[in-house]
Amino acid sequence: MSVTARKAEHGHFLTRLQAGEAAWLADAGPENGGLASAPDPHQLLNAALAACTAITVRMYAERKSIALLDVQVNIEHVEEGGVYRIQQQITLQGDLSLEQRAKLIEIAGKCPIHKALTGRFEIATEAL
Known part of the structure; x- marks a missing residue:
């Protein structure tokens, strides 16, 4: 099964991940310019x-x-x-x-x- 990563709607590095019907988010930590709003x-x-x-x-x-x-x-x-x-x-x-x-x-x-x-x-x- 493939996983796709795309820029999320909000957040500088916030990324939307999708595998089939499941979707979740990833983000960079503040030390890398992210908001730490999701797991890195x-x-x-x-x-x-x-x-x-x-x-x-x-x-x-x-x-x-x-x-x-x-x-x-x-x-x-x-x-x-x-x-x-x-x-x-x-x-x-x-x-x-x-x-x-x-x-x-x-x-x-x-x-x-x-x-x-x-x-x-x-x-x-x-x-x-």
């Missing part, structure tokens, strides 16, 4: 990982009838020396054994966005 691209990238991780863990727990009440994923990042370092903290809630917790954390690393971010990227750009 780094926050969107981190949000994709957080969402994918939480969904993947919940789906696995449901399939395996694990008593997971909730999962919270917190993502922070720093950029140093050309490396984008992501710190992911996962909080599992529910009456879970140590083995179940370990398995759910293992499964978290198998979400498609995690795999993409830890794999090789190739981006082809063409001007139309």
Whole structure:
């Protein structure tokens, strides 16, 4: 599925994103001339990982009838020396054994966005 980005109606760098019927906004931070009225691209990238991780863990727990009440994923990042370092903290809630917790954390690393971010990227750009 493709995602399209276009200038939004208001805001200097406010951008409207669309994927199928879903639409949302992105903006630059004030340090880059934006209004911070929506997540910036780094926050969107981190949000994709957080969402994918939480969904993947919940789906696995449901399939395996694990008593997971909730999962919270917190993502922070720093950029140093050309490396984008992501710190992911996962909080599992529910009456879970140590083995179940370990398995759910293992499964978290198998979400498609995690795999993409830890794999090789190739981006082809063409001007139309």
